[in-house]
Amino acid sequence: MTSTNNKRTAADAGLPEGDNAPCCWVCLEEGPDKTGAPLVRDCSCRGSSGFAHLSCIIKHAESEGRRVAMENAETGAALFAKAFEYCPNCKQQYQNEVIYKLTKAAVDFTDREYKDVTCGYLLCHTLSNRLTVIDPKNNADDKAEGEESCTKILSIIEDMKCNELLGLFWKETYVYFEATAYGAIGGFFMRLDTEESLTKAKQYVEKARDIFRETENEMPMLMAEKKIASIESKISGEENLCVDTLQKIYAYLQRTIGETDPQTIGAGADVAEALCLSFHAIEGERLLSKLVELSRRVHGMDHESTKRSMSYLQRMKERIVITQDGQPFIALRYENDGDKCIVKDPTIEDEKETRMSASGIIPYLGTPVVCKGLQQLTHLNGKIGDVRKVDLEEGKCQVHFQEAGLEHAKIKFNHLRVVFDLPPLDA
Template structure:
């Protein structure tokens, strides 16, 4: 997801919504797939693992400093113990420190996966009975819309997104920054649902306003460029998408550096477009760099890393390198299933590609 540094939005530290176009095993990661989640970089510890089962090397909640069942981790903290927390403990910590609603206080990355959805639901539940024009309620609704969409809960995300945008258009006007953010949330839901025809007019309007009000190099403008480009790419309008994605990547690198999350996602999206256009030689170095940077900055089991690994696996499959593609796709599927579940669109997409790859290898005379 593309992040926005605009602190004038309703959410303090909230992120704008960025699209990742649907499409290597970590050389430093010796973890077998069957052991991912024991404990996981991102996931939940199973019920019944009472405190007596933990050793000093096993995780404990960073808020209450106690071990126990249902510890979650949904950030970029690494190792066997860092970053784990009970959801209720995190909610209590966030009520005392607003920034904790959005990001891990240690690694400073956004919450993801089940923890991200859980904290977003908890935040919204605290303000759901407030008047619909209340800023905290609107902000929490947008945060929850985004989390629901990332988790594949599209029906609920769509309803909440429409309600929030309707309210903000009425109380703040069409071009207010919070209205534009609500439009971006709703466009993100439509994009994830593969309903690009609904996303396109929203994203076109957002970009036109951002260019006029903020200029071409503002982070929010660059995010809007990337989102519109991703939608055009999904609609196979490659001639329109290519210059937009190139502008997005160059702008992110110039203004925020190559290690910023937005730059890496732009890199991955440009690689995906090149793959769809049949330009494998252009896509390969971009995908490879995306994987390397994500692994170094976020760890091998962060959702962004897992998505880039799966994308690289898809490219290698299309290039005919099935032996290299299979372990990458397997790692991505196992990790993303742990985070989002097996029905998530990214998991389904990569599983279909893996099945095709294995079938092709079985049919090969070699």
């Protein structure tokens, strides 16, 4: 991991020395620890709260780990490692260098104190966490460490399954850790990003998905499916948008954490994006407009979730057209009763607007259109749809209509007009 965030140290954050100087929330001392290491903070804490010595966080997390291991001997792996991952003040995950170092400390601690095979799932868990933060593609040490961790995880799982006692209740108690570990191994090989590693990645994530499916863990199962789709995209070089899976994830989050949660809104935006990329532009734009509205109302204009979805909606509303010779433009509006179309060149910044004959521009893939002046297929006049294919030789676009029951049809260019603002659904 390369990104160090120096602004998070006390001095660089511009915080005062002396009376109001920030102090470590564990040992309450100001300034560096005995080894000279400064206070760190990389979570969502603000102001002067949340600073600590890394050595202090580790000591604190270790004692939390020991306490949990004693209290919930069997099921507490996530809880066991929680203090290595989450800031207890703001409850958010540590970031960047801090999480990088803490996940290593968690592995070392588990390896040192919980070596017994009956505790294997604890080490399995901390190793899996570690795998998610290392950077095998850009860092040779991380790559070596990751490969070693994968081997170790697999052998722990084997040992635990073979152990007579543990094997008996493997299915109920430990199988979730097994699936999570396969997911982490798959993620590691995916980020390694070689032809060979991607094939391995797919195998492991499929194993994880199958276990999650069998044990009816819907969300992790869907996340695994999404990961498999993106591995397949990397392998084949062809985008696999997995709209279906994204829709299921969105529906799941709506059901469980509610439709206004930023995470749900983000999942909805993923669906909208995939719809647009597969040229279901109208459906995608309607969904995203709804999400922007929702986010604005609930979280306000300045919230990350609102800003992100708004900027994406803006891009989505760009209406792409091409000329006969295939040059793309962004259409802005019609003039002269639709005879002329005002366009601009998307490749030139601050490009002036150009006026073109409306019959000379062709709505491109994913552009919402309306039919006009058809002599045959007259029932399609006034109907809106997405352009899903453009055939320059034939002079026609294949349009898929919004209205239920309408078959898609090939329409001549001169009978199509770009729709700039989608009509409300009920109209």
